[in-house]
Amino acid sequence: MVTIKDIAKATGCSPSTVSRVIANNSRISEKTKQKVRKAMQDLGYHPNLTARNLVVQSTKTIGVIMPSSADKSLQNPFFAEVLRGIGSYFHQEQFSILLSTGQTEQEKFKEVERMVLGKYVDGIILLYSRLNDPIIDFLKEKDFPFVIVGKPLEYKNEIVHVDNDNIKAGKDITAYLIENGHRRISFIGGAADLVVTIDRQKGYEMALKEAAIPVLKEYALHTEFLKSGGREAVEQILKLEVKPDAIVVSDDLISVGVISMLEEYGLKVPEDISLASFNNIYFSEIIKPALTTVDIQIYQLGVESAKAIIKMCMNQKLTKKRIIIPHDIVYRESVRLKK
Amino acid sequence: MVTIKDIAKATGCSPSTVSRVIANNSRISEKTKQKVRKAMQDLGYHPNLTARNLVVQSTKTIGVIMPSSADKSLQNPFFAEVLRGIGSYFHQEQFSILLSTGQTEQEKFKEVERMVLGKYVDGIILLYSRLNDPIIDFLKEKDFPFVIVGKPLEYKNEIVHVDNDNIKAGKDITAYLIENGHRRISFIGGAADLVVTIDRQKGYEMALKEAAIPVLKEYALHTEFLKSGGREAVEQILKLEVKPDAIVVSDDLISVGVISMLEEYGLKVPEDISLASFNNIYFSEIIKPALTTVDIQIYQLGVESAKAIIKMCMNQKLTKKRIIIPHDIVYRESVRLKK
DNA sequence: CTGTTAGCGCTTTCAA
DNA sequence: TTGAAAGCGCTAACAG
Numbered sequence: 081m082v083t084i085k086d087i088a089k090a091t092g093c094s095p096s097t098v099s100r101v102i103a104n105n106s107r108i109s110e111k112t113k114q115k116v117r118k119a120m121q122d123l124g125y126h127p128n129l130t131a132r133n134l135v136v137q138s139t140k141t142i143g144v145i146m147p148s149s150a151d152k153s154l155q156n157p158f159f160a161e162v163l164r165g166i167g168s169y170f171h172q173e174q175f176s177i178l179l180s181t182g183q184t185e186q187e188k189f190k191e192v193e194r195m196v197l198g199k200y201v202d203g204i205i206l207l208y209s210r211l212n213d214p215i216i217d218f219l220k221e222k223d224f225p226f227v228i229v230g231k232p233l234e235y236k237n238e239i240v241h242v243d244n245d246n247i248k249a250g251k252d253i254t255a256y257l258i259e260n261g262h263r264r265i266s267f268i269g270g271a272a273d274l275v276v277t278i279d280r281q282k283g284y285e286m287a288l289k290e291a292a293i294p295v296l297k298e299y300a301l302h303t304e305f306l307k308s309g310g311r312e313a314v315e316q317i318l319k320l321e322v323k324p325d326a327i328v329v330s331d332d333l334i335s336v337g338v339i340s341m342l343e344e345y346g347l348k349v350p351e352d353i354s355l356a357s358f359n360n361i362y363f364s365e366i367i368k369p370a371l372t373t374v375d376i377q378i379y380q381l382g383v384e385s386a387k388a389i390i391k392m393c394m395n396q397k398l399t400k401k402r403i404i405i406p407h408d409i410v411y412r413e414s415v416r417l418k419k
Numbered sequence: 420m421v422t423i424k425d426i427a428k429a430t431g432c433s434p435s436t437v438s439r440v441i442a443n444n445s446r447i448s449e450k451t452k453q454k455v456r457k458a459m460q461d462l463g464y465h466p467n468l469t470a471r472n473l474v475v476q477s478t479k480t481i482g483v484i485m486p487s488s489a490d491k492s493l494q495n496p497f498f499a500e501v502l503r504g505i506g507s508y509f510h511q512e513q514f515s516i517l518l519s520t521g522q523t524e525q526e527k528f529k530e531v532e533r534m535v536l537g538k539y540v541d542g543i544i545l546l547y548s549r550l551n552d553p554i555i556d557f558l559k560e561k562d563f564p565f566v567i568v569g570k571p572l573e574y575k576n577e578i579v580h581v582d583n584d585n586i587k588a589g590k591d592i593t594a595y596l597i598e599n600g601h602r603r604i605s606f607i608g609g610a611a612d613l614v615v616t617i618d619r620q621k622g623y624e625m626a627l628k629e630a631a632i633p634v635l636k637e638y639a640l641h642t643e644f645l646k647s648g649g650r651e652a653v654e655q656i657l658k659l660e661v662k663p664d665a666i667v668v669s670d671d672l673i674s675v676g677v678i679s680m681l682e683e684y685g686l687k688v689p690e691d692i693s694l695a696s697f698n699n700i701y702f703s704e705i706i707k708p709a710l711t712t713v714d715i716q717i718y719q720l721g722v723e724s725a726k727a728i729i730k731m732c733m734n735q736k737l738t739k740k741r742i743i744i745p746h747d748i749v750y751r752e753s754v755r756l757k758k
Numbered sequence: 759c760t761g762t763t764a765g766c767g768c769t770t771t772c773a774a
Numbered sequence: 775t776t777g778a779a780a781g782c783g784c785t786a787a788c789a790g
Contacts, residue, residue: 160499435779
């Protein structure tokens with residue numbers, strides 16, 4: 081292996097000079113720079129990142145934590161898309177992603193602990209927000225830089241997070257349904273302990289109230305994310321005495337299953353029942369009917385969380401803890417319009 | 420920061436002893452071990468991974484390279500699922516994933532170069548296999564440990580790769596279509612430079628030949644992965660003089676788009692036309708019609724590639740370069756059966 | 759503008 | 775069973 085010393089020897093200068101050339105230090109003469117660079121080329125030198133990391137006490141690496149992979153939720157294109165956003169910003173800043181996909185909460189916790197205590201990462205991005213997450217407690221206690229994609233339920237004012245205004249998003253999409261003449265609107269959410277589900281449901285309820293439509297308990301259902309494709313949820317709905325004429329679904333992926341189920345029971349979307357959801361993943365536009373959905377700009381969610389964590393690692397102050405990515409509704413075919 | 424020296428001081432022994440306790444070296448007395456461990460607890464000591472990596476000249480970190488993320492192919496749940504497989508094996512071996520999602524081939528190459536030359540990873544897993552991939556050339560030239568998930572087109576006998584027998588898979592699924600009375604079978608593939616597409620198509624052709632069905636050029640189409648949802652492909656098919664009665668699609672995700680398109684043109688699957696594809700992603704079972712598809716055991720693909728790369732990093736010899744994960748057909752609703 | 763020196767925190771001979 | 779010492783490859787004062 082060729083080290084900085086070899087280059088020093090070959091060029092007749094000191095290791096520190098070589099180091100400075102690597103850093104492109106301004107007070108090294110152009111001449112030596114040339115000479116050193118040539119030697120690096122010739123000998124095939126490349127700086128050892130581990131060695132550098134050790135001395136500068138920083139790795140330019142961020143741990144990115146996915147939700148527990150035991151359930152199938154990882155298959156949600158949401159995560160790939162956030163990752164893409166994070167990766168693109170990281171690339172230009174020369175940061176790296178250390179990915180953690182723990183099967184269980186335990187595994188994930190262990191991995192985070194290893195990364196953080198072993199000083200193997202400079203910061204953490206959490207790609208989800210759950211109630212009572214021990215990882216958050218751990219990070220907070222250690223005062224370790226981290227950002228959440230989504231909204232923390234506790235410590236909202238202390239934890240940096242990148243989120244949509246999901247309450248408003250829920251309200252907007254529900255209002256759109258109401259505008260189009262729907263009155264009996266049901267809500268199907270994913271896991272009930274996900275903050276994003278909670279918020280979207282809250283927005284849904286607000287819209288109903290504003291339109292003076294009663295909020296019925298039996299109209300709000302939860303289905304385990306990606307489990308059984310929303311079968312129970314649909315069956316519940318079909319058992320209702322007064323059947324809904326529209327459904328707000330908290331995630332496009334769930335919509336896919338729900339639509340299939342409805343069809344199985346002979347209900348067509350949007351003719352018999354309208355449906356609108358959130359995320360605008362790639363699928364939403366290629367399935368039939370194409371989904372009317374809230375575009376939450378997943379990629380941007382990734383980019384901004386990347387920006388935030390890097391800033392924090394550089395000890396720059398963030399002006400605000402809560403970074404909101406705007407959303408907007410993409411109108412497609414799953415909602416029956418008012419004539 | 421509390422270091423190994425602090426523990427040494429606190430316990431009155433030397434840093435080397437502490438180091439040995441960390442490694443659980445057998446020739447340290449149980450008594451000192453206890454003492455040292457207690458001090459580590461009390462002072463909150465945790466080994467610095469970077470420092471260790473530097474001296475042992477290894478990082479226990481593997482670079483995992485996704486396909487260029489400029490196209491939408493990253494949203495294919497395939498990748499999340501392989502990642503999950505890799506992650507699970509890595510976790511138990513205490514390895515980490517350094518993820519690279521370059522937008523372009525260039526970006527990806529740069530990232531790989533950085534990881535490898537900077538000695539930041541011990542090995543590389545490539546999650547795709549393309550024709551003329553400079554990354555493969557680079558890795559080969561550097562003689563750096565790497566494994567491909569998929570099949571390299573060149574150097575098949577030199578490059579370790581974890582793959583399905585996609586030719587056979589293509590043949591099997593096509594044969595199944597033929598068994599059920601289909602004769603005019605079309606093939607819709609993803610990007611034509613992906614080896615997986617090529618293989619599956621090859622198998623498709625073999626099955627036709629064995630059944631003495633002519634292989635028609637105009638029956639084989641390619642659609643950019645996830646682009647336009649297979650619209651052109653379907654339009655091409657509908658333009659054919661003799662329309663197919665079945666389609667083999669090289670990826671479940673493409674199937675989703677193709678089914679939608681067919682429906683748009685008034686063709687129902689499987690009543691009017693049958694369809695079968697590959698991968699068995701979560702979606703395949705929740706969409707209507709549920710897809711008859713080849714289960715390629717994506718998760719296992721991940722696990723085995725993880726095993727392979729770790730073995731290589733430990734300098735253990737692999738018995739074979741080509742590791743095959745068995746596939747099997749999952750029979751669902753998208754194929755019209757012979758009465 | 760460049761060199762000398764001292765470490766970053768750990769592992770690992772070698773010696774005791 | 776333990777300690778002393780060297781060194782992994784690099785950066786960063788400090789000195790000149």
